[in-house]
Amino acid sequence: MTVSRRLFLTLIGVSSGALAIGAAFRLSAAGAPAAAPDPDSFVRIGSDNTVTVVVKHLEMGQGVSTGLTTIVAEELDADWSQMRVEFAPAEVPRYANRLVGFQLTGGSNSILNSWDELRNAAAAARQMLISAAARHWRLPAEEFTIEKGVIRHPPTGRQADFASFAGMAAALPVPTEVRLKAAAEFKLIGSPLPRRMDSADKVAGVGGFGLDQRPQGLLRAVIARSPRFGGRLKSFDAAAARAVPGVVGVVQVPSGVAVVARDTWSAIKGREALRLEWDDQAAEMRSSDAILADYKALAATPGLIAADRGDATQALASAAKVVEAEYSFPYLAHAPMEPLNATIQVTRSGAEIWTGSQMQTGDQAAAAAVLGLAPAKVKIHTLWAGGSFGRRANAGSDYIAEAAAVAKAFGGSAPIQLVWTREDDIQGGRYRPMAFHRLTAGLDGDGRLVAWRHVLVSQSIIAGTPFEKFMIKDGIDATSVEGAADLPYAVANLRVEVHNAASPLPVLWWRSVGHSINAFAVECFLDEVAAAAGRDPLAFRLDLLADRPDHAAVLKLAAERAGWDKPMPAGHGRGIAVHGSFSSLVAEVAEVSLGADGKPKVERVVTAVDCGTAINPDQVAAQMEGGIGFALGAMLRGAITLADGIVRQSNFTDYEPLRMSEMPVVETHILPSEAHPTGVGEPGVPPLAPAVANAMAAAGSARVRRLPLSEA
Amino acid sequence: MFVLRVNGRDRRLDVDGATPLLWALRDHLGLTATKYGCGAGACGACTVHLDGEPVRSCSITVADASGRSVTTLEGSQDRIAQSVRKAWRKLDVVQCGYCQPGQIMAAIALLRQKPRPTDSEIDAAMDGNLCRCATYQRIRAAIHDAAAGLGS
Ligand code: FES
Ligand code: FES
Numbered sequence: 001m002t003v004s005r006r007l008f009l010t011l012i013g014v015s016s017g018a019l020a021i022g023a024a025f026r027l028s029a030a031g032a033p034a035a036a037p038d039p040d041s042f043v044r045i046g047s048d049n050t051v052t053v054v055v056k057h058l059e060m061g062q063g064v065s066t067g068l069t070t071i072v073a074e075e076l077d078a079d080w081s082q083m084r085v086e087f088a089p090a091e092v093p094r095y096a097n098r099l100v101g102f103q104l105t106g107g108s109n110s111i112l113n114s115w116d117e118l119r120n121a122a123a124a125a126r127q128m129l130i131s132a133a134a135r136h137w138r139l140p141a142e143e144f145t146i147e148k149g150v151i152r153h154p155p156t157g158r159q160a161d162f163a164s165f166a167g168m169a170a171a172l173p174v175p176t177e178v179r180l181k182a183a184a185e186f187k188l189i190g191s192p193l194p195r196r197m198d199s200a201d202k203v204a205g206v207g208g209f210g211l212d213q214r215p216q217g218l219l220r221a222v223i224a225r226s227p228r229f230g231g232r233l234k235s236f237d238a239a240a241a242r243a244v245p246g247v248v249g250v251v252q253v254p255s256g257v258a259v260v261a262r263d264t265w266s267a268i269k270g271r272e273a274l275r276l277e278w279d280d281q282a283a284e285m286r287s288s289d290a291i292l293a294d295y296k297a298l299a300a301t302p303g304l305i306a307a308d309r310g311d312a313t314q315a316l317a318s319a320a321k322v323v324e325a326e327y328s329f330p331y332l333a334h335a336p337m338e339p340l341n342a343t344i345q346v347t348r349s350g351a352e353i354w355t356g357s358q359m360q361t362g363d364q365a366a367a368a369a370v371l372g373l374a375p376a377k378v379k380i381h382t383l384w385a386g387g388s389f390g391r392r393a394n395a396g397s398d399y400i401a402e403a404a405a406v407a408k409a410f411g412g413s414a415p416i417q418l419v420w421t422r423e424d425d426i427q428g429g430r431y432r433p434m435a436f437h438r439l440t441a442g443l444d445g446d447g448r449l450v451a452w453r454h455v456l457v458s459q460s461i462i463a464g465t466p467f468e469k470f471m472i473k474d475g476i477d478a479t480s481v482e483g484a485a486d487l488p489y490a491v492a493n494l495r496v497e498v499h500n501a502a503s504p505l506p507v508l509w510w511r512s513v514g515h516s517i518n519a520f521a522v523e524c525f526l527d528e529v530a531a532a533a534g535r536d537p538l539a540f541r542l543d544l545l546a547d548r549p550d551h552a553a554v555l556k557l558a559a560e561r562a563g564w565d566k567p568m569p570a571g572h573g574r575g576i577a578v579h580g581s582f583s584s585l586v587a588e589v590a591e592v593s594l595g596a597d598g599k600p601k602v603e604r605v606v607t608a609v610d611c612g613t614a615i616n617p618d619q620v621a622a623q624m625e626g627g628i629g630f631a632l633g634a635m636l637r638g639a640i641t642l643a644d645g646i647v648r649q650s651n652f653t654d655y656e657p658l659r660m661s662e663m664p665v666v667e668t669h670i671l672p673s674e675a676h677p678t679g680v681g682e683p684g685v686p687p688l689a690p691a692v693a694n695a696m697a698a699a700g701s702a703r704v705r706r707l708p709l710s711e712a
Numbered sequence: 713m714f715v716l717r718v719n720g721r722d723r724r725l726d727v728d729g730a731t732p733l734l735w736a737l738r739d740h741l742g743l744t745a746t747k748y749g750c751g752a753g754a755c756g757a758c759t760v761h762l763d764g765e766p767v768r769s770c771s772i773t774v775a776d777a778s779g780r781s782v783t784t785l786e787g788s789q790d791r792i793a794q795s796v797r798k799a800w801r802k803l804d805v806v807q808c809g810y811c812q813p814g815q816i817m818a819a820i821a822l823l824r825q826k827p828r829p830t831d832s833e834i835d836a837a838m839d840g841n842l843c844r845c846a847t848y849q850r851i852r853a854a855i856h857d858a859a860a861g862l863g864s
Contacts, residue, residue, distance in 0.1 A: 061808030061845045195804055202809030203800045205745025205785040209810060212744035220739070245728065263739035264748075265731050337749055337757065337810040337844040386747075386810025387844050422750045618804060622850070626807055629846020652754035652842060661835035663848035 041094065042121045043072055044086075045129075049149070049163035051078045056088040056095035057114070058105040058358045060336075060385035060392070061626070062681040063196060063619040067111050068118055070194045070615050074186055075122035078162070079149035085197045090360035090380040102361035106393050106509070108582035108679025111615060115677055123178035125169070132168035133160060183674040189615050196619070198384065208384045213343045213354045215415040219248060220264045221406045222271050222419055225256040228283035228645040229429055230504025233257065233276065240273040250274070251409035255398075258406045264419055280645070284504045288434070288641040292328055295436035295457040295501055303455060303497030304475050306485040310493030315451035319442025323532045326438045327521045328706045329458075330639035331431035332510055333655060338386020339425050342403035345415035350377030351407070355400065356385025358392035366397035370404035389630070390509040394430055395465035426655050427647040431640050432510030433458040433480075437521040442493075447533035449544060451493040454484050454521070459507045460500045461514075475500065479509065483518040483579060483686065488551050489526065489544035505642075511630060512682040515581040516689075520707070523577035523690030528703060537694060538564055538576055550610060551578055553671060554587040557608035561669050562589035568698070572603075575694025577687040583678035584611040588628070588687040590664070592695035600696050600709070602632060602664040607684065609668065612675035620680050621668035627684025628666050633658030635689040637710040714778040718743070719787025729775030734758045736774045737784060745785035745813045749842065756841030759814040760784050766821035768840075785813040792823050792862065799858035807845035815841050819855050828859050 044052040053072045059065040065085045073083050088095040090103060097104045098113045126146055133151045134141035137158055145152050152159045188194055201208055226232065236257050238250035246266025251258050257274055261267035286294070316322055342355040350373055357363045360380050368375040385392055403418035410416065420428065435458035442451035460477035462468055471478045476485075476498055485496045510516060530540035538559050545552045555578045568574055571594045578587040591604040607624045614620050637656060641648045649655040693704040706712045714725045716733075718741060725736050732751070737743040737760070746769055749757030753771040760769045761783040769782075796819050799805075806812050815838070822829055822837040829837065834852050843851070 061806075063807070195801065196806065198809060199801045199804055199806050202806040202812055203797045203816060205813045205816075207744040209744075211748065214742060214744070263727075263735060265735040265739070335844060337747075337755075337808060337842070339748065385808065387808040389844075422752065622804065622807060622847075625849050626846045629848060630844070633846070651752045652750045653752055656754070657842055657844055658846055658848075659840075659842065660838045660848045660851065663846065663852075666849055 042118055043076070043125050045125065045162045045166040047163050047166065049082055049161045050084045051076060051082050051162065052084040052086050054086050054088045056097070056103060057110040058356060058382060058385055058388070058392070059087070059198060060105070060356060060358065060388040062623060063616065064105070064110040065198060066194060066196045066619060067615045068114050069197055070188050071115060071118045072122040073194070074188045075119045075181060076126045077146035077148070080188065080194055082149050083197070087382040090357070090364045092361050104359045104361070104393060106358065106390065108584070108681040108683060111677045112583060112679055119180050120178055123180055124175050127175050127178055128169040128172050129162060129165050131172050132165040136165070136168060183613065189613065190617060192618055194616055209338050209386050210341045210343060210355045210383050211338055211419070213383070213417065215343065215345060217414045218343070219260050219262060219414050219416045220267045220419055221258050221260045221416050222267045222421060222424070223253060223256045223258045223402060223406070224271050224274050224276055225424070225428065226278050226283070227427070228278065228280050228285065229506065230283040231278040231280050232282070234279040235277045237275040240275070241270040244270040244273055246270070249410050251406065253402060253405040253409055255402055255405070258409065260406065260410050260416060267419070268421060282504060283645055284642070285645040287643050288330070291434060291503070291642070292436060295434070298457050298499040298501060299436055299438050299455050301499070303499045305495070306476050306481040306498050307487070307494055307496035312451045312453045312493040312495035315493035316440060316442045316453060319451055320445040321443040321532060322440060323443070323529050324438070324440045325525050325528055325703070325705060326436070327524065329435040329517050329520070330641060330707060330711070331434045331505070332634055332638050333426050333431055333640050334389040334391035334510055335425060335655060335657065336385065336387030336389060336391055339422055340391070340399045340420040341417060342400050343415055343417040344403045344407045346371065346407050346413060350379065351404070352379045352381065353400065353403070354381045354383060356388065356392055357382045357400070358385065358388055359397065362395070363397045363400040366401040367404040370401050371408055389511040390513070391430060394508055395467065398430070422652065423650045426640070426649050426651060429506045430508035431505070432516065433461065433507040435517050439521060439525040441525065441529045443529065443533050447535060449489070449491050449529060452487065452491045454496045456480060456484060456497070456518070457499040457501055458517070459503055459505070461507050461509055463500065479514040481518070482514040483581060484522060487522065488548050488580065489541070490547060491544070511627070512581055512685040515579060515682070515686040516631070519577065519579040519686030520689045520693070523579065523687065524693050524704065527575070527690070527694040527697065541576070541578065550585055551580065554578060554585045554608040554610050557669055557671060558587035558589045558606050561608065561667065562591070562606035564589065571699060573695040573697065573699025575691045575696070575698055577690035577694060579683070579686040581683045581686055584609060584680060584683040586624070586683045586687050588691040590688070590691035590695040592692060592699055594696070594699045594701055598701060600692065600699070600701070602662070602692055604665045604667070605688065605691070606667045607669065608671065609680065609683070610671040610673060611680050611683070612673050612677040614670045614673070615677055617670055620670055623680040624668040624684040625666045627682065628688050629658045629663055631685045631688035632662065632664070632692065635692060635708055636662065637708045639708050639711060714774050716774070716777050716779070717781040719783060725774055727774055729773060731774045732770050733760070733772045733774055733777045733782065734769040737769060737782070743784045743786055747810055747813055749811065749814070754842070755811070755814070756818060757811050757814040759817040759841065761817060761821060766818050785817055788817065788820055792858070793820050795858040795861045796820055796823065796854070799854040799861060803850050803854045803857060805847050805850040805854050807847055811841065811843045811845070815843065815851055819851070819858070822855065823859060823862065827862060829855060
């Protein structure tokens with residue numbers, strides 16, 4: 001098999017017997033962004049026989065450093081033990097995410113977008129190593145093989161490691177066409193062997209996180225920000241703060257007042273001693289109830305039309321039966337386990353930043369703008385992130401720009417680490433949007449779905465950001481309606497309307513973005529419609545998915561493995577949901593028991609996932625487990641609520657993620673596939689809450705229409 | 713000036729006695745395996761052993777820990793600690809990994825007390841340790857695996 005697209009491979013550097021190779025290629029698919037004119041650099045074979053994969057993405061827990069390394073090791077036929085990982089510098093176009101054109105980890109697309117470029121780079125490196133060996137020994141290249149990192153010539157029994165030929169290979173021309181393996185030839189892809197590249201260091205507690213950086217002379221900073229979103233600093237008195245031992249400076253920055261100290265605790269104590277006055281003229285002053293009332297009022301007015309097929313109004317008017325339900329969703333904080341932080345050092349020639357950077361291009365530009373530097377003068381060291389779930393990638397690069405502002409205002413050349421305390425994180429905004437949905441469905445006399453109307457109200461995540469150009473069309477934010485406007489179920493009359501609500505409160509993508517909200521509304525409501533039609537929820541879905549065989553396949557697999565038809569004891573229920581997001585499909589069957597207090601305990605979740613070629617099946621399972629636990633915690637009690645504009649929650653005490661005793665048994669089944677790999681970091685999230693809500697209804701509890709359950 | 717025995721060595725700390733042990737370990741002694749997650753005793757990321765007992769280092773002051781023995785993940789190298797780490801690696805428990813030092817310290821303490829914990833004993837011992845990546849299923853399996861590896 002040869003590569004079907006034009007392939008440009010360029011040798012990018014040779015040093016001390018090391019081969020560095022990169023592949024830059026143009027995707028053949030129409031509309032796909034063209035590859036950079038500069039060569040990329042992804043694979044480095046060292047004189048110590050290690051193979052280093054340069055990972056352009058952020059490792060925030062989803063296993064990307066392992067997945068990308070597996071792809072390279074596979075095509076190179078390297079031995080797993082010789083593989084190493086290095087995080088790429090901030091550099092575009094070389095390390096751009098091919099799907100967006102700049103460096104970003106998100107949309108569950110790291111594997112999807114790196115698959116071709118890494119396979120090609122590794123296959124080219126393999127071919128060059130063989131060519132070098134063939135020339136050196138004057139033997140035909142076709143007679144060579146590579147197995148577990150050993151270059152072999154079976155007829156003569158000669159063999160050598162990669163290091164022996166890396167230098168010679170580097171001097172050879174880069175092949176214009178490479179042979180990629182067929183799926184049947186995979187040894188590492190799809191096997192349980194590749195273990196996580198980061199396990200050893202993470203269980204040893206070796207510091208690879210931003211918060212663990214301790215450059216010489218490090219100072220720490222915290223910032224006092226407006227308690228209300230949109231509030232501005234009116235005045236402040238820092239005398240008491242400056243008197244706190246350890247505090248070395250108090251400076252004003254655009255987002256508030258920063259206290260700089262010799263250690264984190266002193267900075268926190270110093271901040272507590274600040275006296276601050278805020279101007280709330282432009283601030284969000286509403287409480288959550290008032291916002292919800294505003295959303296309901298908006299929903300009663302005509303919205304922007306995101307989907308319109310047939311005549312839903314007419315079909316509803318003439319339907320034999322009409323079902324209607326309203327759903328409401330709270331703001332949610334991402335609350336990654338490692339609080340947000342960035343360490344910055346301004347030098348004479350530029351600046352260096354150490355952080356778990358999720359959008360290096362934007363982070364670099366934001367810091368450069370604050371410091372008045374050219375972006376290339378800002379060096380970003382991408383470190384592990386202790387979770388993100390979307391929080392670390394945002395259009396303004398908030399905490400990175402803040403760190404730069406503190407460094408600029410404080411002056412000097414000492415490195416400064418800006419720390420967001422957990423309270424800052426929970427109260428600092430950039431939440432998943434609050435939302436209100438109204439759904440109306442019509443059934444004909446035979447119980448068939450004939451009309452579907454879905455009205456959505458929420459703030460737009462994308463409005464006002466540089467992403468507007470390609471993610472907002474006719475005023476409709478694609479992330480607001482994803483999974484709703486593209487309803488997979490066959491219904492002749494469909495209308496989806498969306499309203500963009502306004503608030504100074506900043507909102508952001510939260511693991512699976514709009515899908516996490518819209519899948520709940522769609523999949524819960526479909527269950528209600530099935531019940532109204534007197535149909536089994538699985539059979540009802542399958543009927544409506546007759547021309548969506550891929551959706552049907554994951555549904556059937558999950559149902560079969562869960563024993564969908566087996567009766568449940570009293571007080572127990574089984575619920576199902578399916579949702580496609582980030583090019584993957586996931587179906588989940590939840591088994592729930594109701595306690596004496598009516599509270600659900602989720603006992604087991606059976607998941608079926610279609611993510612194309614599963615590079616690391618065990619990591620696919622890990623992402624299903626993680627996505628399910630993340631979604632369940634939010635469903636049970638995740639809510640950020642406002643009282644007169646002020647966030648009520650402050651820490652894990654009142655914004656409490658899932659705990660160990662609440663974790664269901666999760667079983668993951670992967671659909672066998674040789675298709676292009678797709679994402680798994682987010683797609684496990686959307687089906688969970690509707691599957692659990694549907695299971696609760698099956699167990700005899702009232703339909704869940706308001707999240708979280710603790711507020712229902 | 714306070715003196716704490718940290719990982720078997722006497723360490724002097726010239727800090728305000730009200731400083732949480734967490735920040736003294738991290739910022740003053742450079743022992744960064746102990747993590748800051750909430751500073752409010754609600755997540756367990758900062759778990760260390762104080763005289764052998766698991767405690768939240770964010771909720772103990774340097775003055776309270778003075779003269780006592782503190783063990784952090786860096787200093788946990790006994791048979792149980794090794795077995796726990798091995799099981800964690802075997803099952804690829806970690807995702808982002810940030811909570812894991814605290815999880816591992818809690819698991820080591822549990823296995824010292826109960827060499828063969830049941831699921832409900834694991835729940836009880838580990839419920840205070842949040843994992844935002846929800847690696848709980850693997851943590852539970854790894855504790856069982858470590859227990860099996862240690863014999864009983
Ligand atoms: S940091 Fe101590 S319990 Fe969370
Ligand atoms: S592994 Fe990420 S918080 Fe536990």
